[in-house]
Amino acid sequence: CQVSLGDLFDRAVKLSHYIHSLSAEIFNEFDERYTQGRGFIAKAVNSCHTSSLTTPEDKEQAQQIHHEDLLNLVLSVLRSWNDPLLHLASEVRRIKEAPDTILWKAVEIEAQNKRLLEGMERIVGRVHPSDLGNEVYSRWPGLPSLQLADEDSRLFAFYNLLHCLRRDSNKIDNYLKLLKCRLIHDSNC
Amino acid sequence: SGQPPGKPELIRCRSPEKETFTCWWKPGSDGGLPNNYIFFYNKEGEDEFHECPDYTTAGPNSCYFSKKHTSIWRTYNFTIKAMNEIGSTASDSYYVDVANIVQPDPPENLSLEFEKKVYGEYLLLKWSPPLLGDLRSGWLTLDYELRIKPEEGQVWEKIFVGHRTTYKMYSLNPGERYVAQVRCRSDHGLWSDWSPKSYIKLQKDVRVKD
Amino acid sequence: SGQPPGKPELIRCRSPEKETFTCWWKPGSDGGLPNNYIFFYNKEGEDEFHECPDYTTAGPNSCYFSKKHTSIWRTYNFTIKAMNEIGSTASDSYYVDVANIVQPDPPENLSLEFEKKVYGEYLLLKWSPPLLGDLRSGWLTLDYELRIKPEEGQVWEKIFVGHRTTYKMYSLNPGERYVAQVRCRSDHGLWSDWSPKSYIKLQKDVRVKD
Numbered sequence: 001c002q003v004s005l006g007d008l009f010d011r012a013v014k015l016s017h018y019i020h021s022l023s024a025e026i027f028n029e030f031d032e033r034y035t036q037g038r039g040f041i042a043k044a045v046n047s048c049h050t051s052s053l054t055t056p057e058d059k060e061q062a063q064q065i066h067h068e069d070l071l072n073l074v075l076s077v078l079r080s081w082n083d084p085l086l087h088l089a090s091e092v093r094r095i096k097e098a099p100d101t102i103l104w105k106a107v108e109i110e111a112q113n114k115r116l117l118e119g120m121e122r123i124v125g126r127v128h129p130s131d132l133g134n135e136v137y138s139r140w141p142g143l144p145s146l147q148l149a150d151e152d153s154r155l156f157a158f159y160n161l162l163h164c165l166r167r168d169s170n171k172i173d174n175y176l177k178l179l180k181c182r183l184i185h186d187s188n189c
Numbered sequence: 190s191g192q193p194p195g196k197p198e199l200i201r202c203r204s205p206e207k208e209t210f211t212c213w214w215k216p217g218s219d220g221g222l223p224n225n226y227i228f229f230y231n232k233e234g235e236d237e238f239h240e241c242p243d244y245t246t247a248g249p250n251s252c253y254f255s256k257k258h259t260s261i262w263r264t265y266n267f268t269i270k271a272m273n274e275i276g277s278t279a280s281d282s283y284y285v286d287v288a289n290i291v292q293p294d295p296p297e298n299l300s301l302e303f304e305k306k307v308y309g310e311y312l313l314l315k316w317s318p319p320l321l322g323d324l325r326s327g328w329l330t331l332d333y334e335l336r337i338k339p340e341e342g343q344v345w346e347k348i349f350v351g352h353r354t355t356y357k358m359y360s361l362n363p364g365e366r367y368v369a370q371v372r373c374r375s376d377h378g379l380w381s382d383w384s385p386k387s388y389i390k391l392q393k394d395v396r397v398k399d
Numbered sequence: 400s401g402q403p404p405g406k407p408e409l410i411r412c413r414s415p416e417k418e419t420f421t422c423w424w425k426p427g428s429d430g431g432l433p434n435n436y437i438f439f440y441n442k443e444g445e446d447e448f449h450e451c452p453d454y455t456t457a458g459p460n461s462c463y464f465s466k467k468h469t470s471i472w473r474t475y476n477f478t479i480k481a482m483n484e485i486g487s488t489a490s491d492s493y494y495v496d497v498a499n500i501v502q503p504d505p506p507e508n509l510s511l512e513f514e515k516k517v518y519g520e521y522l523l524l525k526w527s528p529p530l531l532g533d534l535r536s537g538w539l540t541l542d543y544e545l546r547i548k549p550e551e552g553q554v555w556e557k558i559f560v561g562h563r564t565t566y567k568m569y570s571l572n573p574g575e576r577y578v579a580q581v582r583c584r585s586d587h588g589l590w591s592d593w594s595p596k597s598y599i600k601l602q603k604d605v606r607v608k609d
Contacts, residue, residue, distance in 0.1 A: 001264050001284040002233050011261055011288060017540075017586065018328040024587040041494040045443045045474050057470040059418055059538045112328065115261075122262040125234070167472050170498050173586065174471075174538070181537030189537050309549065309572040330561070348519070348569050353558060359572040 008123050009180040015116045016173040019109055023169040026105040027162040033102075034095070038152070040159045048164035049140045050080045055171055062178055068128045072136070074175050075124055077168050078117045079137035084161060085110040091146040095158065109165070116172075127183070192220030193276030197269040199283045202290045206321040206329055207261060207375065210254050210287050211247040214269045214280065222273040228252045229270065233263040261288045291378035293331060294319035296354075296371045301389035304357075312358040312389065316371050319381065329375045337369040340388065364393040402430030403486030407479040409493040412500045416532035417471060417539055417585065420464050420497050421457040424479045424490070432483040438462045443474040471497050502589035503541060504529035506564075506581045511599040514567075522568040522599065526581045529591065539585055547579040550598065574603040 053076055056062035062070070089110045092098055145157035181189035195217020204210035216224065228241035230252075241252035265287070269280040299316040318331055335356055336345040350356050361367065367390075370383040405427020414420035426434065438451035440462075451462035475497070479490040509526040524545060532539040545566055546555040560566050571577065577600075580593040 001266075003262060003264055003286055003288075007286075007288070008262060015328060021587050041474070042476075042492060045476070045494075051444070055472070057472060058466065059533065059536070060466070062538070063536065111256075118260060119262045122234075167496065167498065170586065171472055177537040177540050179537075181535070187536055189535055307552065309575065311570070311572070349567070350569070351558070351560065351566070357556075357570045359570065 003122075005123070005126055006184045008119060008126070009176070009184050012116060012119045012123060013173070013176050013180050015112060015119065016169070016176045019112050019116060020166075020169040020173040022105050022109050022112070023162070023166045026102055026109070027166040029099075029102055029105075030158060030162050033099070034155055035159045038155070038159075040156050041163075043156060044160045044163045047160050048167065049084070049142060050077055050138045050164065050168055052138050053077060053080070053136075056175075062175065067179055067182055070175055070179060071120070071124050071127060074172050074179075075117075075120050076136045076138070077172055078113065078120055079135065080140065081113055081165070081168065082117065082137075084140040084142060085113050085165075087143050087146060088158075088161060088165075091143075092158070094147075191222040191273065191275050192218070194218065194220050194222075194224045194271035194273050194278050196278050197226060197271045197280045199267055199269065199280060202285045203379075204259070204287050204291045205294055205319075207288065207291050208256050209259050210285075210290060211251055212254075212267060212285070213247070213251045216250060217271060217278065220273055220275060222275065224271050224273045226250070227270045227272070229268045230265050232260060232265055235263075259287060261286075289378065291329070291375045293329070293373050293375055293378075293381045294321065295381045295384040296333060296373050297384070299369065299371050299384050299387045301367070301369055301387050303389065303391060309359060312361055312367070312391075314356045314358065314369060314371070316354055316384065318354070319373065331373045331375055333371055333373045334380070335369060335371050336383070337367055340366045340368045361391060363391050366390040401432040401483065401485050402428070404428065404430050404432075404434045404481035404483050404488050406488050407436060407481045407490045409477055409479065409490060412495050413589075414469070414497050414501045415504055415529075417497065417501045418466050418533070419469050420500060421461055422464075422477060422495070423457070423461045426460060427481060427488065430483055430485060432485065434481050434483045436460070437480045437482070439478045439480065440475050442470060443476075469497060473497075499588070501539075501585045503539070503583050503585055503591045504531050505591045505594040506543060506583050507594070509579065509581050509594050509597045511577070511579055511597050513599065513601060519569060522571055522577070522601075524566045524568060524579060524581070526564055526594065528564065529583065532585075541583040541585055543581055543583045544590070545579060545581050546593070547577055550576045550578050571601060573601055576600040 053073065055073055056065055089106045092103060092106045142157060142161060146154065148154040148157065181187055197217050198215045200213045200215050202210055202212040229238045231238045242258050243253040243255065246253040265285045267283045267285065271278050296316045296319055302313045304311055304313050314335060330352065332352060333350050335348045335350060338345045366388060368386050368388050370386055372381045372383045374380045407427050408425045410423045410425050412420055412422040439448045441448045452468045453463040453465065456463040475495045477493040481488050506526040506529060512523045514521055514523045528534055528541055534541065542562060543560050545558045545560060547568065548555045549572065558566065576598060578596050578598050580596055582591045582593045584590045
């Protein structure tokens with residue numbers, strides 16, 4: 001007696017939607033409170049640790065990629081966020097007067113990302129069992145920058161991490177919704 | 190003298206917020222001797238069995254699974270073994286999917302207020318989601334259902350209100366004393382218990398259009 | 400005589416279906432001379448700048464990016480340059496990720512019908528997604544929000560209904576004329592405009608159990 005693939009995808013999509021909305025909220029809240037007018041967006045270009053993972057950037061590309069490759073990509077992006085989210089949850093406490101809403105979201109995103117990763121490993125295990133072995137992911141070199149003494153540099157490091165989190169969580173959510181429609185609803189959602 | 194224990198039975202499993210869950214069992218006959226129980230489980234796709242991580246948090250004959258031990262991605266397979274000096278008896282095997290045993294706590298703070306506006310007079314019912322312990326679980330989307338009746342009446346009127354946490358009731362009888370309750374459920378899980386009753390006595394002269 | 404042009408300003412960028420997008424700018428002062436504008440952009444990870452692929456499709460002072468020119472999850476850097484005989488002036492630099500500017504068209508065909516069933520009477524609101532946008536493949540997913548009020552009332556009642564395209568409204572005042580609208584958004588993006596208003600007049604004797 002197993003959880004059906006359809007149920008697994010339903011739960012994964014509900015979770016990825018939730019994680020992205022949290023990620024958008026924490027980015028907006030942090031930006032409004034700490035980095036308005038500092039022009040960080042101009043520097044946060046080509047700066048995500050996951051940019052080495054080639055991911056589809058429009059609908060055609062996403063629809064042409066084989067579902068096993070897209071599933072593995074989602075897995076790789078999720079794995080790449082395990083380490084930074086762990087440190088985000090602890091380092092965000094050191095930000096001056098960090099409000100409880102930012103702290104709580106950082107902890108919740110880290111916990112739910114781990115949960116989604118478990119779910120994705122389950123889904124990949126079902127769809128393409130032999131694939132589980134290869135643990136491809138992007139290493140995150142950003143911890144030292146979150147601990148810099150210079151406040152501006154440290155704030156930019158947080159800004160950049162949250163900017164990339166909002167972007168990647170949106171990618172994961174989008175790809176999972178595509179995969180669910182393709183694999184469970186025969187592309188007819 | 191004495192007998193081997195009777196067969197234990199799993200009674201119920203419940204998750205209040207899709208993050209933790211608890212199962213309860215009912216012992217069989219004790220065979221006239223002191224018994225103890227071992228609660229085994231394994232998860233879908235795993236061979237090895239584990240023992241219940243926490244027999245105490247949820248009281249006697251229970252097993253509590255904290256966040257760390259709870260997964261919504263695999264079904265659980267449970268067996269309970271009763272043992273005494275004479276022998277042991279195992280329960281049937283039970284399968285549980287955590288997402289299907291979600292039963293939230295009842296909603297909180299149900300309040301009833303009579304309001305008079307230009308376009309109508311109505312009874313405003315307001316409530317808040319269950320507290321769900323320390324978890325502000327935002328990924329549990331709740332639907333609510335109200336029931337209301339005149340205090341002396343027999344028949345409850347049930348109203349499904351979806352995600353909302355307020356509701357306006359227009360058609361009520363002036364002078365009547367009403368009692369209301371609210372409950373909630375997650376997606377298509379189990380309804381919570383009804384909240385405690387809340388009452389309101391409508392003044393006599395109030396003209397509630399009906 | 401004449402002056403160099405004033406500094407142009409990017410007003411807004413919008414993608415209606417996460418497949419194409421358009422940006423609009425506002426010219427600065429024209430310095431008393433005819434001006435023309437060049438809209439430059441480059442994409443994250445690219446050094447070379449490109450010129451706007453289509454200045455006409457979206458009307459004056461606009462740049463339209465068809466599917467071929469649209470990438471999601473990559474930051475675009477825009478600059479607008481105004482030129483006349485005397486000189487030229489460049490706008491500030493603007494940065495946009497198409498994932499964050501998705502604003503769908505409003506939902507279509509909002510209908511209101513009064514229904515009487517065994518378990519209750521209610522107003523059934525139904526609508527359909529905007530025509531523009533690929534929901535079938537899952538590339539675009541929409542959430543909806545309703546608002547309804549008595550026609551003469553001042554206060555709209557807002558109801559978030561998630562992915563559904565129907566809603567049952569129980570709490571209504573018999574004999575009242577109601578007006579409703581619906582809007583939508585993609586994931587955490589921008590709300591669409593409200594749909595056109597739809598009306599319904601509830602008969603007087605109708606006992607809307609509410």
